Amino acid sequence: MSDETPRPATEPGDPADRPEGATARTGGTPAAGPQDGPIETRTRELLREVLSGSWLVSLLAIVLALLAGAVLIAVADSDVQEAAGYFFARPADTLEAVWNAVYAAYEALFRGAVYDFRADSPTRAIRPVTETLTFATPLILAGLGLAVAFRAGLLNIGGQGQIILGAVFGAFIGFSADLPVVLHVTLAALGAALGGAIWAGIAGVLKAKTGANEVIVTIMLNNIGLYLVAYLLTTQAFRVPGSPNPISPQIPTETAAYPLLLEAPFRLHAGFLLAILATGAVWWLLDRSTTGFEIRAAGANPHAARTAGISVDRVVILTMVVSGALCGLAGSAQVLGTEHVLTGGVAASYGFDAITVALLGRSKPVGTFLAGVLFGALRAGGVLMQSETSIDIILVVQSIIVLLIAAPPLVRSVFRLPSPDARPRRRAGAATTEVTA
Amino acid sequence: MSAAVATGPRAEERALAPVSWRWPIIYAVFTLVALAFLRVGDGATTFRISRAGDFFEIPDVSLPALATNLVLLAVMAAATAVAVRRALRRAPIGWWVPAAFGIAFVLAFLTWVGAGRTTLIPLTTLLAGALALSVPLVFGAMSGVICERSGVINIAIEGQLLAGAFLAAVVGSLTASAYLGMAAAPIAGALVGGLLAFFAVRYWVDQIIVGVVLNVLVVGLTSFLFSTVLTENSAVLNARQSMPDIPIPGLAYIPVIGPVLFRQSLLVYLMYAAVIAAHILLFRSRWGLRTRAVGEHPKAADTVGIKVERTRVVNTVIGGAVAGLGGAFFTVGSGLAFGREMSAGQGYIALAAMILGRWSPKGAVAAALMFGFARSLVNMLSGAGAGISSDLLLMLPYAVTILAVAGFVGRVRPPAAENVPYVK
Numbered sequence: 001m002s003d004e005t006p007r008p009a010t011e012p013g014d015p016a017d018r019p020e021g022a023t024a025r026t027g028g029t030p031a032a033g034p035q036d037g038p039i040e041t042r043t044r045e046l047l048r049e050v051l052s053g054s055w056l057v058s059l060l061a062i063v064l065a066l067l068a069g070a071v072l073i074a075v076a077d078s079d080v081q082e083a084a085g086y087f088f089a090r091p092a093d094t095l096e097a098v099w100n101a102v103y104a105a106y107e108a109l110f111r112g113a114v115y116d117f118r119a120d121s122p123t124r125a126i127r128p129v130t131e132t133l134t135f136a137t138p139l140i141l142a143g144l145g146l147a148v149a150f151r152a153g154l155l156n157i158g159g160q161g162q163i164i165l166g167a168v169f170g171a172f173i174g175f176s177a178d179l180p181v182v183l184h185v186t187l188a189a190l191g192a193a194l195g196g197a198i199w200a201g202i203a204g205v206l207k208a209k210t211g212a213n214e215v216i217v218t219i220m221l222n223n224i225g226l227y228l229v230a231y232l233l234t235t236q237a238f239r240v241p242g243s244p245n246p247i248s249p250q251i252p253t254e255t256a257a258y259p260l261l262l263e264a265p266f267r268l269h270a271g272f273l274l275a276i277l278a279t280g281a282v283w284w285l286l287d288r289s290t291t292g293f294e295i296r297a298a299g300a301n302p303h304a305a306r307t308a309g310i311s312v313d314r315v316v317i318l319t320m321v322v323s324g325a326l327c328g329l330a331g332s333a334q335v336l337g338t339e340h341v342l343t344g345g346v347a348a349s350y351g352f353d354a355i356t357v358a359l360l361g362r363s364k365p366v367g368t369f370l371a372g373v374l375f376g377a378l379r380a381g382g383v384l385m386q387s388e389t390s391i392d393i394i395l396v397v398q399s400i401i402v403l404l405i406a407a408p409p410l411v412r413s414v415f416r417l418p419s420p421d422a423r424p425r426r427r428a429g430a431a432t433t434e435v436t437a
Numbered sequence: 438m439s440a441a442v443a444t445g446p447r448a449e450e451r452a453l454a455p456v457s458w459r460w461p462i463i464y465a466v467f468t469l470v471a472l473a474f475l476r477v478g479d480g481a482t483t484f485r486i487s488r489a490g491d492f493f494e495i496p497d498v499s500l501p502a503l504a505t506n507l508v509l510l511a512v513m514a515a516a517t518a519v520a521v522r523r524a525l526r527r528a529p530i531g532w533w534v535p536a537a538f539g540i541a542f543v544l545a546f547l548t549w550v551g552a553g554r555t556t557l558i559p560l561t562t563l564l565a566g567a568l569a570l571s572v573p574l575v576f577g578a579m580s581g582v583i584c585e586r587s588g589v590i591n592i593a594i595e596g597q598l599l600a601g602a603f604l605a606a607v608v609g610s611l612t613a614s615a616y617l618g619m620a621a622a623p624i625a626g627a628l629v630g631g632l633l634a635f636f637a638v639r640y641w642v643d644q645i646i647v648g649v650v651l652n653v654l655v656v657g658l659t660s661f662l663f664s665t666v667l668t669e670n671s672a673v674l675n676a677r678q679s680m681p682d683i684p685i686p687g688l689a690y691i692p693v694i695g696p697v698l699f700r701q702s703l704l705v706y707l708m709y710a711a712v713i714a715a716h717i718l719l720f721r722s723r724w725g726l727r728t729r730a731v732g733e734h735p736k737a738a739d740t741v742g743i744k745v746e747r748t749r750v751v752n753t754v755i756g757g758a759v760a761g762l763g764g765a766f767f768t769v770g771s772g773l774a775f776g777r778e779m780s781a782g783q784g785y786i787a788l789a790a791m792i793l794g795r796w797s798p799k800g801a802v803a804a805a806l807m808f809g810f811a812r813s814l815v816n817m818l819s820g821a822g823a824g825i826s827s828d829l830l831l832m833l834p835y836a837v838t839i840l841a842v843a844g845f846v847g848r849v850r851p852p853a854a855e856n857v858p859y860v861k
Contacts, residue, residue, distance in 0.1 A: 072658075077665075155645050155646075157649060202839075206839070206842075206843045210843045211844070212843040215592075215645055216788070216789065216792060216838065216839075217839050217843075219785050219789075220789065220835040220838050223835045224832045227828040227831050228832065231826050352649070355649055355650075356650065356653070359646060389665060390660070390664040390665050392656075392657050392658075392660035392661035392664060393657070395653055395654070395657025395661075396654060397657075398657070399654035399657060400654065402650045403647070403650050403654070406636065406642040406646055406647065407640035409640060
């Protein structure tokens with residue numbers, strides 16, 4: 001977490017921390033004043049490090065987002081509205097109704113995502129956490145894909161289209177080919193990766209060769225992918241013979257599907273292992289390989305990278321292909337892991353959620369993995385939460401988390417936390433300006 | 438020609454720009470495609486030119502398909518020849534050649550679709566549908582132009598449209614007045630625009646990221662409120678309100694054009710006004726000059742005393758309001774109640790229209806109308822039962838946009854300071 005190049009580097013320097021000055025200027029109160037003197041105690045220093053760390057900002061952002069969600073849940077609750085009608089007569093009623101509504105919703109969220117303490121059998125009690133991991137699998141894979149692109153300074157918004165194309169390729173190999181056990185699923189997964197890679201590769205090639213803005217191209221490819229899958233499902237090759245429904249034939253679960261990791265009531269499949277492997281692979285690619293260095297260099301400063309002899313065009317195409325392949329694998333987690341058929345809505349909103357996952361994970365492999373698990377938990381919990389309130393609250397919570405994460409100074413100013421670069425300024429005059437960033 | 442002759446000897450000394458074959462090639466390709474429309478047999482195509490209730494009821498026109506298409510093909514060939522001549526002389530193509538070519542191509546296509554069938558080709562309905570479907574696109578594209586000319590990328594058009602649609606429906610339903618609903622829509626859009634400005638200008642967050650996340654936020658908020666508050670009490674909060682068509686005296690009686698352009702609701706007339714105002718203000722007013730300066734070179738603008746951040750915030754909020762007004766079209770503008778995610782990606786198409794229109798209001802409107810026409814055509818074709826998949830046709834606008842940004846339709850250059858936060 002020491003070197004922070006978290007966000008797509010379309011702007012120089014470190015956007016996460018630079019605006020701190022603006023906050024300080026306009027009156028964000030620092031936790032400790034200059035009267036502390038130049039010598040800080042070790043504890044105080046440690047405390048400051050913890051308080052200004054980016055993981056704390058992430059945590060507080062999640063807390064703030066859940067609070068905002070609680071406000072919405074309370075406002076939309078009919079009991080609360082009723083009690084608020086006579087608020088000035090009996091204010092306690094309103095507060096109690098608010099508490100009940102919020103508690104019921106978040107309790108359901110917890111029971112749906114982590115551990116169902118009200119379940120009648122141990123299997124059912126544990127099932128939520130496996131559901132979380134199941135939902136997290138495509139989010140992690142697609143999130144990793146977008147994270148790779150973000151590190152290269154490429155804003156790949158096309159996760160949606162790449163997931164769809166991956167699902168199309170994977171599903172087609174899945175239901176049309178007749179192959180032995182291990183080979184079939186391997187080929188289907190590779191096909192899915194290829195599908196996503198082709199779709200992202202289009203954007204990469206256009207960006208490298210013609211300078212076409214990858215944001216616009218990938219957004220357009222999302223829509224084209226959506227209509228493409230709708231069209232394919234009307235053709236003979238992709239439809240169950242004789243059926244009018246736009247649904248592909250079933251993918252044979254014995255040969256072409258990811259094997260289940262646990263017994264039948266659990267849906268957790270080997271795609272999750274693939275997600276773990278992918279996390280390791282992306283870590284190695286970005287942090288240990290020459291290509292990864294080139295990707296990060298091109299992302300941090302394309303001009304400098306070009307001067308240093310890196311072929312930025314090649315890096316752009318390669319990055320988009322890797323990014324698309326990972327998104328394609330996310331599509332395979334859908335068709336080969338959980339759905340086992342291809343439908344028009346196969347990508348759900350995973351492509352857009354993956355953007356938020358990569359941002360929350362600060363485009364780092366492990367961070368993206370954890371963010372994927374968190375958003376998987378929100379999705380899994382949201383299913384049970386539906387009995388209490390609308391599942392759409394998850395979207396609100398997710399987007400608020402990402403908005404706040406993208407603007408750490410905002411979170412710091414809400415909680416009056418010190419900023420990481422506040423320390424050298426306070427020691428102004430002293431010869432300690434070489435404090436590490 | 439005369440200019441070239443007059444400068445004579447000096448013209449040879451000067452290095453001439455290379456001949457641009459892009460447009461002649463595009464025209465030639467489309468003309469070759471149009472050859473396929475000649476396969477119509479000896480049937481006839483019937484066009485319906487006026488709708489029931491128009492002031493002038495023109496009888497349906499039945500044309501022999503083959504002869505019609507031969508004539509139209511000749512028009513296209515002539516336009517191609519003109520394009521070649523202009524290209525050789527390095528002269529700009531002007532506006533009437535593309536217009537004539539486009540109209541001829543579309544008419545040839547329609548003749549081909551309708552040949553030998555009993556179904557009519559409803560020209561007026563097609564055009565009216567195109568205009569209606571363009572309304573949110575035009576407002577969204579105007580919003581994009583206003584924001585991006587000041588250096589703020591507005592991906593949140595989608596969210597602004599949706600927020601506008603939501604508030605218009607709720608206010609319209611509460612007050613039982615579609616006009617009040619329409620008036621409330623810009624407030625919702627401006628709020629989303631304000632959030633975009635807050636994060637992009639105040640905290641220097643990447644504008645594309647904020648835009649995408651704001652879209653998710655608005656989808657989440659509106660869907661949440663829709664499925665909790667609005668559905669519980671839909672009679673009060675989400676009742677349908679619609680705005681009546683106001684025929685403009687005189688103009689509305691012109692055949693074909695009158696009913697299409699001048700027998701519309703107030704929202705459409707506001708759209709005309711917004712486009713004209715945006716174009717004039719952007720290029721002829723102090724505000725416009727300052728906006729463009731901030732978008733192209735904020736440092737220079739700051740040096741002469743223009744407040745860069747304030748200009749950007751103001752423009753983003755105004756842009757949001759414009760898009761919000763466009764969102765009113767989805768609900769009160771078309772007499773519908775609010776529905777989950779009812780903007781359905783139109784904001785992204787508006788963004789594409791703005792890019793195709795090269796960040797100018799005029800161009801953006803033309804592109805938005807083209808997208809609207811494409812959708813209207815798809816609607817008509819799926820109604821007429823033509824043998825073309827509507828999914829494939831719906832892809833076309835997006836594919837055209839990709840070709841456009843890849844530089845096949847001329848150089849596309851965004852404002853220089855787009856998505857670059859201004860740091861003093």
